[in-house]
Amino acid sequence: MAKITFITKDEHTIVCEADSGSVMELAVQNGVKGIDGDCGGVCSCATCHVHVAPDSVARVGEAGEIEKDMLELDDEANERSRLCCQLEVSDELDGIVLHVAH
């Protein structure tokens, strides 16, 4: 079971738990504002953009090349940006904090 915390643009904190699926799906199921997941998670829409909290970065890891190319043109992108549909829920992610980018 992994506990994942989302903090929205308007500063709401939503704590979710899951043991499988993608982080985007988890956010959509819990109605996290700013995570739409329009493309269902195939890395085409960029409506699942988060900034990983600095002390969670090591556990989340880096974006792949296709994801990086998507993020490059997002005005809110920074060095801690990820598209959370590309993050699989696992014990590895337990306790991470994600700031919704939009």
Next chain:
Amino acid sequence: MKPSDHPDPFKQARTEQGVSEIDDQDDPVQMVLRLKDVRKCAHNWKTYSSEATPGRIVVPSEVNIRDTRQIPFEVDPPKHGAFRELLDPWFKRPLQDEYRDKLREQISALINEVNQRDSIEAIYGFSLLLQSHALTVLMNTPESEAETFISWGTHVFRSEDDPLDAGKAQQLYDYIDQKIDEAEASPSDDLFSTLLAAEVDGARLTREQIKGIIILTFAGGRDTVINMVTNTLAYLADHPESLQRLRDEPEIRTRAIEELIRYFSPLTHMGRVATEDAQVCEHAVKADSRISLCWASANRDETVFENPNEVVLDRKLNPHVAFGFATHNCLGATHARTIMQVLIDELCQQVDHIDFLSADENIEQWGEFARKVGYHKLNLAFHSV
């Protein structure tokens, strides 16, 4: 080659030049062909503007057949954002269960009907009907309006033999005028009334602006949706194993839908007008000249997609641009995706297999490029489970 294949006509030009110029009514267009360049240009609205003379960013150009600016399509930020803020909630309604249930009722009935027939012509006997009925849900108008939409044929601006038919467009303008009058006289909760009551930046919309929004709802979602549905039927008829797989593995349906939309790319390209001298992959673009963002070519870019010319139903990473990219990304995408979800679900449930009888392909000609976008005629026989 199988009859449902859509070959990629852009490969050589994309890999060798990246850009290709075509003529259009003496206002040439440089088609941008690579995925990364298409995305960059779509993102860079300051240099590549949508807010040119109304009709000019469309290829073939519609400057000679209309003066009404289509909204939000022909508006740049920041004004564009204010219109999207108004329209986005309305166009996200397809995520609601009630909306999906209405579509399911319509599509289920349609499949049930074609299941009983020996054979159908799929465009007039299925896709046009589906699109027109679904549009009444999107606009929240009575379903009986679908009869009018069906009577207009497959394209609201173009007739069979004339890609720029001003007379045909007039029919749509007259209809919209009449509906706005009716909504003014007795408001309801349809799109017309909602727009009449709406404000953007603290001001009511003008009649011209309302028209510009509604026209786009008709034009943007007409042949795109019809081709998406028709091409999906053709593909599943030609690939019975894929229909079976979708039935057996419902968990891949979301990916399959994105993949089919990538592969078909129902909108081939869309133009922009350069506001300054610029460059796309080392090709000069002169101020006030046109480029186009070729979604269809970008979606076959071999530097990004493995096996770009194959339908890989469970393709995991699929950064396609079939619904555009950045500022002007498709407002109707949620509606289109919901149609596909319901269509695939219902086909899996009701249809055992479809026979591909015969077809007459619809080939667009863009300069040197001949691109199959769909069919003029598609004859199919449905067999129920």
